[in-house]
Each structure stands twice: as C-alpha cells, then as structure tokens.
Amino acid sequence: MPYEAHHVKLIETIDTLIETFESDPEFxxxxxxxQTIVVEDYLQVYPEKREIIQRLCDEGKLSLGPWYILQDEFLTSGEANVRNxxxxxxxxxxxxxxxxLGYFPDSFGNMGQAAQILQQAGISTSVFGRGVKATGFNNRVEDASGLESPYSELIWQSPDGSSVLGILFANWYxxxxxxxVDPEAAKAYWDIRLERARQYASTRHLLLMNGCDHQPIQxxxxEALRVxxxxxxxxxxxxSNFDDYVKALKEELPEDLTLTTGELRGQHTDGWYSLVNTASARVYIKQLNQQNQTLLEKTAEPLAALAHGLGKAYPHGLLQYAWKTLMQNHPHDSICGCSVDEVYHEMKTRFAKSMEVGSSLATESAKFISSKVDSSVFASYGDQAVPFVVYNTSGYATSGAVTVEVEWSRRFFNQSEDPVAVFNEVAGRTHGExxxxxxxxxxxxxxxxxxxxRFGYELxxxxxxxxxxxxxxxxxxxxxxxxxxxxASYAWIPSKDAQVEQEPQDVYLVTGDLTMENEHLRVSLEQDGSFSLLDKISGQLYSGLGIYEDVGDIGNEYIFKQxxxxxxITSRGVQAEITLTEDTPYRATFEIRHTLEIPASANELLxxxxETMVEFRQRxxxxxxxxxxLHIVTRISLERSSHALQVHTTIDNQSKDHRLRVLLPSGVQSAVHYADSVFEVAERQTVPAPxxxxxxxCQHMQSFVDVHGDGRGLTAAGKGLNEYEVLRDAEGTIAVTLLxxxxxxxxxxxxxxxDAQCxxxxxxxxxxxxxxxGDTRFDAYREAYRFAVPLITAQTDIHEGELPPVHNFLTWEGKGLAFSNLKLSEGSGDLMARWYNLADAPSELSIQTSGDxxxxxxNIMEQHTSDVLEESLPVSKAGIVTVGISSR
Structure with a gap:
C-alpha cells in the first residue's frame, strides 16, 4: 500500500498496543x-503521547533501536548503514x-562486514532471516556437511575477524x-511449532516470534500463553524480550557452533529466492539513491566539515534531516523496487527533498570556503577577471573534466528600474570571448x-x-x-584578443576515424558499435566490449525469469551509426546509435x-x-589524464517484460571475482554451489565488479547500477544490468x-x-570510487585569503585502503574521517592535516577508543577505521 495508507494502520496498531499494555499487566x-522511525511516525500524528511512549520504554516494555529504519544492506552504502x-x-x-541487537529480520541477504559494524557499535548478537541454509535435507543435522550451520545459532564473523552470535529465524520471524486460545486448536498449533523450533535450536531455549508483516497486536x-x-x-x-532471551541462550550455547564468515547471500540454496534481482528492479530508483548518498556523504558532509574548520557553523540538524529523508527510502521493500507504484512516486519526492537540502548545504559551504581562498593571484588580469574554485571531495587525488557556469559583470537593479534597459546595458558592454x-x-x-x-538574484x-x-x-x-x-583555483579572463593570444593547443585525443587514445588507453570502435580497449601500460587488449543483450523476463520485481x-537479441554484428561528437585536447567522445528490433512484450499468456498466480517458475x-x-544511444568518452573509459547510455524503452544488459568480456578465466560491497570488496565464486x-x-554490487588474473584485469563501475553477473563463458564476461x-x-x-516496466x-x-x-587492482578500485563523485565548483571574487589558491586540507596514505567519509561529530565537535581496508592483509594509515x-x-559511533596517533594507525585486514581529528 502507499505510505499514508500504512501510516493509518500503524497508528491503529500502536494505539492498540498502548491499550493492551494498560489493560493487561501480563502483556x-x-x-x-x-527501528525508531515507527515511533517518529506515530508521534507525527500524536505528539502529545510522547510521554506514554517514553514511560513504556523506561519500563522495558517497548524496545527501540538500534536502527532508524530496517534497510536493505546491499543497496545502501557503508555510510548510510552507519548513519542508520x-x-x-x-x-x-x-x-x-x-x-x-543487530536486527536483520528480512534483509535480502546480509553484508559481510555486519559483525565488524555491530561490534564497533557495542552489539554482540545479531538475528536475521535470510542468507543461511541452516540444516541439511529434511533438517537432518548429519546431512549439514558443507552448509553454513546445523543450528539456527552460529558464530558470524566479518573478514577482519570480528564476530557476533548469529541467530537465524529458521522458522521465519x-x-x-x-x-x-481454544485448547484443541492450541494443541495442534503447539505440537507443530515446538517440533519445528526444536529441530533447529542448539539449546532448550526456543524462540517464537509473535508477529509478522501487517500483523495486528494479539x-x-x-490468555493464549496460559492455555x-x-x-x-x-x-x-x-x-519475553530479546535481551532476556539472548542472555539465557548464551548461558547454554554448545561449543560446536559453526563459524560462518562474510556475506550471507543464500548461496547454498536453489538460487531462486535469494531475491538478488531486486537490485535491477526500477533501476531509476537505485540511480537516484546513488546520487543522493554520494551527495551527502562525499560532498555535503566533507565540505561542511572543511567550512566549519574555517569558522562556519556545521549544519548538524539539516544534515540529519537530509539523511533521515533519504533513509526513509532505504527499507528493503522500498529501495529494492519490490512495491506498488505509489511507493515510488513518494520516494522520488523524498529523494528530491533530500538532494535539495544536500545541494544547498554543499553550495553554501563551497561558497564560504571560496571566500577564504586567496584569489588575489588573478588581480593582475584586471577587475573583470572571474575567479572560481574547483573542489575534490572524493578522498583521492584526481584529474578530470569539469563543467562550470560563471557570471560576470553583474548589474543589480531595483523595482524602479526598467529590466529591459538593464539587460541591454549588460549586453552592450559584455561579450563571451x-x-x-x-x-x-x-x-x-x-x-x-x-x-x-540572463537574470539572476542573490538572497x-x-x-x-x-x-x-x-x-x-x-x-x-x-x-x-x-x-x-x-x-584548486581558476579564473576566466574576458578578452576580445583571447584567440590571438591563445597558445597552441595540445595534441588531440582522436587518432583516427574510429579511434582515440591518451597516454594510458587506446580505444578502437567497430562498425557494430562494440569497441576494444588497449591498456598501453600492460599491453593487454580487451576486445568485444559494449555489446548489448536483450532477453525476455516473465518474472516479477523480486525475481528475473527468462x-x-x-x-x-544482441547488437553484435548490427550496423551502428557512429559519430564523433567531441574532439578537444582534454576529452574526446564518440556517439554510437543502435536500433534493435525486440518483442513489444510477453505474449498474452503472461x-x-x-492473474491466476501461476508461480513464476511454472510459467x-x-x-x-x-x-x-529499442533505440540505444551510447556516448563513450576518453579524458586526457584518465585511466578509465567513461560511458553514458540512453535507452528509449518502448517494450515490456524484458532485460537489457551490456557485456564486457574480461578475457580472464577465474573461479572467483570481486564485487564492491559495504566497506569491503568481497571475493565471490563465479560458479555457484552444486x-x-x-x-x-546475478549478484549485487555497490560501485563496481572486477575480474582479474595474472597481469590482466577489468573493473566495470556504475552509478546506481547494482546488478551484475560474471558469465560462465570462455571470456569471463561481465554483464551489467542497465534496465x-x-x-x-x-x-x-x-x-x-x-511503472516497473520503465x-x-x-x-x-x-x-x-x-x-x-595483483595490487594494481586497488588503483582501479580507487578510480571507480572517484568516478561516482562529481567535482564541485564555486564562483568567487578577487580577494586575499587565508587559504592558498591550491590547497589540500587532509593528506593520507595507506596501501589497499579506501576513503569513506569526512564529517563533524555532533557529540565531540571533532572531525571524523573513515577508511576501510580492501586488502586481505594488514596495512597502515598515515594522515597529515593542514592545521595544528x-x-x-x-569507531563508527564516533567514540574515542584510543590515544593520540603520532605517525600512523595500523589497519587490520578488512578493517574499518575511524579517526578523530581535534584542534589543539
């Protein structure tokens, strides 16, 4: 149902719950x-009942937290999971x-770093409903060899070695x-429930959950328990409650609990109900989510933190509002795309609201920092020079093409003046050269x-x-x-003599009718629009890239079924229309136009x-x-300094019931591949279990997937493209789902x-x-992370300032480490910076800041855990490290 329809039911449920607590002392x-959002949504309607909720929490009758919402773990970023x-x-x-309690009742698989995240938050137990097949055939423990656990209880360990007690809802939640309440019905009920619970339990403590989706309070x-x-x-x-249950359980746990490490993705099942294809349902929602997350964690928060160091107040409240609004889109049935259309109408509004706040905060922070940058180096060009500052908040040094709009010769006017005359005045004295x-x-x-x-205004x-x-x-x-x-600072210098004075341009990147190259890569296009990529450093050639593949899909939002x-139907061998659309010293772009004739939909039988609810496998x-x-327009761009080929695809989709992927042969035969996940790059089997x-x-990725072998590797990165498959073919082909x-x-x-037909x-x-x-893959991973983070610009004027025109606020080094975030702690007021180790080996993090x-x-809760770091911080394999930075 739409949100407000559920909201009404929530109010009824909590009202009934409060009444039950008041009328039944045995409840x-x-x-x-x-989740805490349940209370937030309730108090939105009944703010006067806050004291009642608080009293019930104080009495231990209501349990709140640890999350704000119940997220999908694989489709939300590491920082989003931490903010949650x-x-x-x-x-x-x-x-x-x-x-x-690490509560994951219905996540569609569980992230490998959950135990480390939970331990850093002071949580030692997790309960979850998916990702593990606990027992063998017919629940026989002796048949459980090779599976994750013979019990519903197990030890769940992250790659760094952190572990928690994991409890599987083996009989669901x-x-x-x-x-x-009727004795005869109760006898039949309990005979089954007790037997099933005992089959999985490792102790005499049996967990039964009295509730479900859309379930009213019993x-x-x-009375039912008395019977x-x-x-x-x-x-x-x-x-009982979870605290008492877990305490009793831990006192009697056997010593032979299975140790399960890393991701829980249901790999020891038949593969149909792992629900991974929710990663490609409504791709547009995933793309909006990626934009929103990146804006907050990689742009708005870092810029606000840097501006705070220069004297600007940090907008804790507004950032929390933006994060909350975003996270209201993160519950698994929402972000996974497996809900009714009305849900996504509202989600798009929430994304827009959150991004408006984030963009406003980033703009104001960048403008403030720019006012502190010494731009007087441009004064020699005259008072018409237009300085502006480019900000890189990705956490990695970079070069890249950037587009900025600048204004000059502003003429302010009031209500008594004629705007047409003002327009003509500015037009007459200015030019675009x-x-x-x-x-x-x-x-x-x-x-x-x-x-x-053009018209503009200031407030x-x-x-x-x-x-x-x-x-x-x-x-x-x-x-x-x-x-x-x-x-870094730049300035536009208005000059009618610019072309005369312009120095000769560098060598262009286009080297032939269908080729372009820089010092790192050479790209050659074929007549069907596919292309090859020569890595000039390694000498390795990657051929047949960029073929599009379209197949039917008679499944649903949860599950793909061909x-x-x-x-x-593929674009291989189909003549494409190829045009050179950009040819500059800093970037070259070819546009490729495909038209594929594909079925309009599934046939009427679907x-x-x-309508008759035929199970998708039987269809x-x-x-x-x-x-x-099916019209596909592809723009492939190579920038002068880049180690990556950037691609933008536009799809005019007039067909239903199908899936479109792009195929990227890696030329590597490998039993494993690597996918960017939450605070890790997870190693996964290319061939599934028997x-x-x-x-x-198909499987999940956050930003990228990688296949590599000796001397050769290919990383495919996407913005909001969360589903991939490494095909079991001779070429180690990476297939990325676009639609x-x-x-x-x-x-x-x-x-x-x-609407899910897109x-x-x-x-x-x-x-x-x-x-x-080898270790060069970490450079590729950093390139993939940079790809997702846009460069930010802010125009300023000519002035002296405390910051040099080119400046680095924080320098860091660490082999195999990835930068995650920079923000300000609300509790301590200190800067908090986070990294994580992508490697399966320890590393060291060294940091230099620009101040004293x-x-x-x-830790992830921004609590002080150890004393001053003098030179470097050791980082365990797969470790997540947070560093506090305070002024002396």
Whole structure:
C-alpha cells in the first residue's frame, strides 16, 4: 500500500498496543521491529503521547533501536548503514534504553562486514532471516556437511575477524504468530511449532516470534500463553524480550557452533529466492539513491566539515534531516523496487527533498570556503577577471573534466528600474570571448559556450532580495592534479584578443576515424558499435566490449525469469551509426546509435498467468511476435589524464517484460571475482554451489565488479547500477544490468506495477578500468570510487585569503585502503574521517592535516577508543577505521 495508507494502520496498531499494555499487566513487552522511525511516525500524528511512549520504554516494555529504519544492506552504502545506526541510537536514547541487537529480520541477504559494524557499535548478537541454509535435507543435522550451520545459532564473523552470535529465524520471524486460545486448536498449533523450533535450536531455549508483516497486536496473548502452560506443563512459556532471551541462550550455547564468515547471500540454496534481482528492479530508483548518498556523504558532509574548520557553523540538524529523508527510502521493500507504484512516486519526492537540502548545504559551504581562498593571484588580469574554485571531495587525488557556469559583470537593479534597459546595458558592454587560467597563470584548454545575458538574484543575509542581469558562460575543461581533499583555483579572463593570444593547443585525443587514445588507453570502435580497449601500460587488449543483450523476463520485481526457449537479441554484428561528437585536447567522445528490433512484450499468456498466480517458475509465457524498436544511444568518452573509459547510455524503452544488459568480456578465466560491497570488496565464486538451480547467477554490487588474473584485469563501475553477473563463458564476461522491465510485484498476491516496466527514456552511466591484476587492482578500485563523485565548483571574487589558491586540507596514505567519509561529530565537535581496508592483509594509515591537530582512534559511533596517533594507525585486514581529528 502507499505510505499514508500504512501510516493509518500503524497508528491503529500502536494505539492498540498502548491499550493492551494498560489493560493487561501480563502483556510484558513488544519489539518495535528494530527501528525508531515507527515511533517518529506515530508521534507525527500524536505528539502529545510522547510521554506514554517514553514511560513504556523506561519500563522495558517497548524496545527501540538500534536502527532508524530496517534497510536493505546491499543497496545502501557503508555510510548510510552507519548513519542508520548513529541516528537510530541517537533517537532511541531520548526515550530510554537502546536495543543492542543487530536486527536483520528480512534483509535480502546480509553484508559481510555486519559483525565488524555491530561490534564497533557495542552489539554482540545479531538475528536475521535470510542468507543461511541452516540444516541439511529434511533438517537432518548429519546431512549439514558443507552448509553454513546445523543450528539456527552460529558464530558470524566479518573478514577482519570480528564476530557476533548469529541467530537465524529458521522458522521465519512469524513462527509464533496468532497463538490460539481454544485448547484443541492450541494443541495442534503447539505440537507443530515446538517440533519445528526444536529441530533447529542448539539449546532448550526456543524462540517464537509473535508477529509478522501487517500483523495486528494479539491482544489475548496472555490468555493464549496460559492455555499453553496448561497443555504443556513440562515447558515454560515466557512472554519475553530479546535481551532476556539472548542472555539465557548464551548461558547454554554448545561449543560446536559453526563459524560462518562474510556475506550471507543464500548461496547454498536453489538460487531462486535469494531475491538478488531486486537490485535491477526500477533501476531509476537505485540511480537516484546513488546520487543522493554520494551527495551527502562525499560532498555535503566533507565540505561542511572543511567550512566549519574555517569558522562556519556545521549544519548538524539539516544534515540529519537530509539523511533521515533519504533513509526513509532505504527499507528493503522500498529501495529494492519490490512495491506498488505509489511507493515510488513518494520516494522520488523524498529523494528530491533530500538532494535539495544536500545541494544547498554543499553550495553554501563551497561558497564560504571560496571566500577564504586567496584569489588575489588573478588581480593582475584586471577587475573583470572571474575567479572560481574547483573542489575534490572524493578522498583521492584526481584529474578530470569539469563543467562550470560563471557570471560576470553583474548589474543589480531595483523595482524602479526598467529590466529591459538593464539587460541591454549588460549586453552592450559584455561579450563571451576570453580565456581560462589556473593559479599559476597557465592557460587552460577550455570549451566556452556563451549563454548570453540572463537574470539572476542573490538572497543576502542582511537585506532584501537582490535581482541582477549578468553575462553567463558555460566552461568545460580539465582540472588537473586536484588534491585528495582539497581545491584548486581558476579564473576566466574576458578578452576580445583571447584567440590571438591563445597558445597552441595540445595534441588531440582522436587518432583516427574510429579511434582515440591518451597516454594510458587506446580505444578502437567497430562498425557494430562494440569497441576494444588497449591498456598501453600492460599491453593487454580487451576486445568485444559494449555489446548489448536483450532477453525476455516473465518474472516479477523480486525475481528475473527468462522465458523457456528464449534467445538473446544482441547488437553484435548490427550496423551502428557512429559519430564523433567531441574532439578537444582534454576529452574526446564518440556517439554510437543502435536500433534493435525486440518483442513489444510477453505474449498474452503472461497476463493470464499473473492473474491466476501461476508461480513464476511454472510459467509458459514467451515473448510476443510483435516487434518494436529499442533505440540505444551510447556516448563513450576518453579524458586526457584518465585511466578509465567513461560511458553514458540512453535507452528509449518502448517494450515490456524484458532485460537489457551490456557485456564486457574480461578475457580472464577465474573461479572467483570481486564485487564492491559495504566497506569491503568481497571475493565471490563465479560458479555457484552444486545445489544452485537458477540458470542466472546475478549478484549485487555497490560501485563496481572486477575480474582479474595474472597481469590482466577489468573493473566495470556504475552509478546506481547494482546488478551484475560474471558469465560462465570462455571470456569471463561481465554483464551489467542497465534496465529490467516487469509488470507485477510478485510475492503473495496479484499486484500490478505498470511503472516497473520503465517505459520511455532511461539512462545509465558506467565506466571500464583495465589494470594489471595483483595490487594494481586497488588503483582501479580507487578510480571507480572517484568516478561516482562529481567535482564541485564555486564562483568567487578577487580577494586575499587565508587559504592558498591550491590547497589540500587532509593528506593520507595507506596501501589497499579506501576513503569513506569526512564529517563533524555532533557529540565531540571533532572531525571524523573513515577508511576501510580492501586488502586481505594488514596495512597502515598515515594522515597529515593542514592545521595544528591531534588525532585519535574512534569507531563508527564516533567514540574515542584510543590515544593520540603520532605517525600512523595500523589497519587490520578488512578493517574499518575511524579517526578523530581535534584542534589543539
């Protein structure tokens, strides 16, 4: 249902819960699903009932936290998972005790670093519902060899060695719902429930969960338990809570619990219900999420933190609001794309709201920092020089093309003046000619587009709005050698003599009709639009890249299912229209146009099978005989300093019930591959376990997937493209899903989702990064991380300042380490910077800041954990490290 429809049901449920607590002293406790947002949504309607909620929490009847929401772990970033814990703890602490339980009841698989994250938050136990097959055939423990655990209890360990007690909801999280009060019905109920619970339990403590999705409160639970006690005098039935249950369980755990390491993704199942294809349902939602997460964690927070060091107040409240608004889109049935269409109408609004806040904060921070940058180096060009600053907040030194719009010769006016006259005045005295210089006075190759005179306005903090007219230009150029967390200054110099004075341009990147190259890569296009990539450093050639593959899909939002006998339609050998669209010294771009004739939809049988709830594996529908054109426009770009080929794909989708992927042969035969996940690059098997029956072996990625061997490797990175498959072919082909079109939700009913067909214009951004394998893959991974983070610009004026025109706020080094985030701690007021180790070996992190600071080790909850770091901090293999930075 849409959000507000559920909201109404939530209010009814919590009202009933409060009434039950008040009327039945034997009704002991209720677990609010591990989330604080439940209370937030309730108090939005009934703020006057806050004291009642607080009293119930203080009495231990309501358990709040540890999360703000129940997220999907694989489709939300590492920082989003951390903010979820931080905000959940913060909100829960205002009501009473915080539930210290790693609660993942229905996540579609569990991240490998969960144990390390939980341990850093002071949580030693986790419960989860998916990802592990606990027992062998017919629950026989002796048949469990090679599986994750013979019990519902196990030790769950992260790659760094951190571990928690893991408890699987082996009989699901509703195994104690709707307990009968009638003795005869209760006897039949308990005989089954107790037997099933005993089959999995490692102790005599049996966990039964009295609730489920959309489940009302069982108001006669106390009576139902009284009946159960009479029927089974040898059993003690306790209306308990997780704290008491876990304490009792730990006192009796056997010593032979299985140790399970890393991700729990259901790999020892038949592969149909791992639900990984939710990673490609409604790709547009994943793309908005990636943009939003990146904006907050890689742009808005770092810029706000750096601005705070220069005297600007840190916007804790607004950033928390932006994060909360974003995280309201992170519950697994939301971000996974497996809900009704109305859910996504509201999600798009939430993304827009969060990004408006994040963009405003980033803009204000960049503007403030720019006011502290010494731009007086441009004064020699006259008072018409237009300085601006480029910010790199990716955490890695970089060079890259950037586009910025600048304005000059602003003419402010008031209500008594004629705007037309002001417009003409500015137009008459300005022009679009000039040149670009850096802080050293070197001229920069630039593409300048004169946008003419346009209206603008300022909203000063001390006076009424200030409208103006100004000449505007759009500048595109390559910003080189940008510091890892720093800035570089440039200036546009208006000049009618710019072309005469312009120095000869560098060698262009286009080297032939269908080729382009820089010092690292050479790209050659074929007539069908595929291309080869030569890594000039290693000498390795990657051929046949960029073929598009389209197949039918008669599954649902949860699960991809190719029709029986369906044959892929590909762009291989199909003549493409190829045009050179950009040819500058800093970037070259070819545009490739494909038109594939594909079926308009599945045939009419699919609708009948959906309406009658034919299980997707039993469906006989095939693709329609009617064909429609699938127009694909691909822009491949090579930048002068880049180690990657950047690709932008536009898809005009007029077809239903299908999936479109791009194929990238790595030329590497390997039993394993590597996927960017939450605070790790996870090693995964390319060939699934023997019990895997699903022909498809799609998997999740955050930013990239990598296949490599000796001397050769290929990394494919995407923005909001979260599903890939490494094909079991001779070429080690990486298949990245760009679009999946389906028309139903799936699961337990008939819910039509026409918007999930994703008709109309769809876009995808991805890149390809070759490397030499071994430790050079970490350079490719950093390139992939940089790819996702845009460069930020801010125009300023000519002034002296405390910051040099090129400046690095924080320098760091560490083999195999990845930068995650820089922000300000609300509790201590200190800077908090986070890294994680991608390597399966220890490393060291060294940090240099631009001020007089003290460094200390912290954790994800931003608590001081050890004393001052003098030179470097040891980082364990796969370790997540947070460093506090305070001023002396």
């Amino acid at each position: 002991k406790s209720f677990y609010l699903d591990g 814990l931080q905000i959940g703890h913060r909100d829960a602490s205002t009501f009473g005790p915080i539930s210290k 509703n195994n104690g719902m709707e307990i009968p 108001t006669d639970l106390s 159960a006690r009479e029927l089974y005098p040898d059993c003690e039935f306790i209306h 000039g040149y670009l210089v850096d802080a050293a006075g070197l001229r920069i190759d630039v593409t300048a587009v004169d946008l003419g005179v 000063p903090g001390d006076k009424f709005r200030q409208p103006y007219m100004a000449r505007a230009l759009r500048l595109t150029f390559e910003a080189t050698n940008l510091p890892a967390l720093g800035l 029709p029986i006998g369906d044959t892929a 609708q009948q099978e959906v 006989q529908a095939i693709r329609s005989q009617q064909l429609v054109p 019990e895997w029956e699903n022909p498809s072996n 999946r079109s389906v028309g139903e939700l799936g699961d337990w009913g008939v819910f039509h989702t026409p 008709l109309g214009a769809n876009e995808a951004e991805w890149s390809i990064i070759p490397h030499r394998g 600071t003290v460094l200390y080790a912290s």
